[in-house]
């Protein structure tokens with residue numbers, strides 16, 4: 186019998202045997218395992234029954250918080266849809282996982298996002314990742330950070346002016362805004378201008394009461410991915426979240442269309458410039474670098490890779506900072522005494538610097554630095570980072586088999602009482618002293634660390650300086666504040682605040 190027929194004839198039996206072995210193993214697993222502790226793992230579904238109520242609320246972060254509190258710095262968890270992972274909240278081990286070549290980027294999460302972010306730097310692995318990172322890194326060098334500083338000033342003032350006019354036009358001399366909506370618009374405009382020299386005009390759209398289609402589409406992407414976490418793979422088609430579902434294809438098409446427009450606009454400008462990029466050397470922005478690499482024939486980014494990077498940067502550049510800024514405002518509204526102390530510092534240092542804030546003197550706002558870091562400690566918007574073990578490793582006295590996934594649970598690491606006094610309290614003053622090495626990693630660590638972290642640090646500080654200099658923020662009572670795990674962590678229904686002008 187030809188080989189192909191033999192395979193076809195035995196395939197059903199082989200599949201049935203494999204399924205039976207998987208089920209049998211899952212029954213035996215709890216009895217055989219002498220690995221790290223963790224919640225009871227039911228056959229096939231693992232800890233899914235215990236996690237279901239959290240998943241239903243998209244609050245899986247609370248489930249993992251609880252697991253890590255109960256079982257300590259290493260815990261074994263298996264959730265049917267997400268497989269087995271060893272969850273870590275030990276600083277030294279976290280550092281090793283993120284920085285040592287024994288651990289490589291896991292493809293698990295990428296399986297949930299690949300149709301949207303396949304060619305984005307944060308999804309790439311191996312040699313392609315290395316080529317992309319090397320090409321794009323210079324677009325985050327000192328010259329660009331200075332440019333990012335100027336852009337931060339522009340977008341912060343644009344938002345502050347818009348709110349100021351809205352307050353002047355109001356009868357009560359105060360307004361209620363959903364800060365998240367405005368921060369999404371601001372950070373979208375920021376990444377457009379700072380990395381792509383492109384104008385989205387998202388702040389102006391929102392002021393006019395119009396939706397920005399690009400932002401709406403990215404929001405929808407996060408909702409599709411959020412649902413993929415909750416729904417078993419084989420049900421994605423029924424839930425309209427499968428990569429081949431018409432709604433998902435439509436959404437992808439719209440995003441690709443927007444990205445194409447940005448790329449086409451630049452290609453047109455290049456054509457008008459005799460085929461050359463508009464800037465050269467260290468001045469080239471991210472898009473220049475992506476396009477020059479494809480047109481000069483030395484190192485080649487395919488059209489898909491260019492589109493993938495643009496898509497990824499629009500997302501990574503706005504979703505992360507807008508959530509963190511919203512969480513910072515949430516904390517400041519909840520702690521008026523901290524907001525007042527911060528406003529006092531901003532007034533004092535701003536006047537000392539005569540309003541001339543630069544990349545270099547920005548850290549003279551010391552209390553602000555503590556507020557931003559403390560926000561990122563308590564509410565890291567990337568809750569966890571997962572890596573795969575290339576060979577068996579010893580970790581905290583346990584032997585972890587090759588191929589396993591190890592997840593640094595950043596939230597639990599950032600609240601581990603071994604490293605933080607009063608870990609659940611918001612104390613900006615704690616940042617007068619450096620943290621224990623490895624215990625604070627909101628931007629990751631090692632070779633995959635956040636390429637945009639310096640830009641984000643500048644942007645977030647500028648926004649808070651300009652807003653707190655001009656406004657006081659107070660609680661808006663008629664809202665239910667809920668935290669949610671999407672692709673990033675944030676506030677489910679945004680965060681409304683009352684905005685009032687400050688007297689100087």
Ligand code: HEM
Pocket residue numbers: 290306307308318376380498501502503505506509566567570626627628629630632633634635636637638640641
């Ligand atoms: C508060 C703001 C931000 C936070 C908390 C944050 C967090 C992170 C984290 C934790 C990683 C590591 C991922 C991993 O190890 O797999 C990462 C990677 C990345 N971030 Fe950010 N990020 C922020 C802002 C930004 C901005 C503004 C940009 C773009 C300008 C950006 C672009 C990226 C990219 C492209 C990667 C992938 C890097 C690589 O794999 O080489 N991020 N970010």
